[in-house]
Amino acid sequence: MPEITVDTPNGPFALTEADGVLIACGWRSGGSDRTPLLQEAAAQVRAYHDGALRTFDLPWRAPGSAFQQAACAYIASIPFGDTVTYAEMAKALNVSAQAAGKGCGGNPLPLVVPCHRVLGSNGLGGFSGTGGIETKVWLLRHEGAAGLLI
Structure with a gap:
């Protein structure tokens, strides 16, 4: 599957494409493929980290159960700089x-689907991305949700 790696403040970030949609991403080294979708995804990841992008506009699919797909769709609807609790997510689902x-x-799809x-x-709470809570804290601060961390 085509894959591209982007350097980010939290380390290398790989994005994986299948059938014209993103199906995975995360903090690790990956490939250097240059499909149109992966080039756009890499540009959006850079723009997010530069503070120029608040919402990813990329086709994606969360492989897995119907519940996993619903969970990802819910998470994707949380606006930049906002947060919800696991309890609020549970009630909605x-x-x-x-x-x-x-x-x-x-x-x-962490970051693109902003868990x-x-x-x-x-x-x-937890964070399954590389760097764990430290990465989660960095992302929340980057989005202006740092008041929650005091």
Whole structure:
């Protein structure tokens, strides 16, 4: 599958394409393919980190169960700089907070589908991306949600 790697403040970030849509991304080294979609995705990741982009406009698909797809669609609807709790996500999807957490943890497209915007009721909650909580904190600060971290 075609893949491109972008340098970010949090380390290399690989984006993977299949059938004309993004299907995975994350903080790791990957390929250097230059399909039109991957070039646009790389440009949008750079623009996000430069502060020039708030919403990714890329075709993507979350492989997995119907629940995982619904969880990713919900997460993708959370605006830049906003946050929700696992409990709020659970209520919206009519599942338990634990199931909502698993939906976040199973997100194959972190950053593009911004699971860092989902928090615990009494803290940050987890983050499955490389760098863990430190990366989540960086992303929240970058989006102006730093008030939540004080």
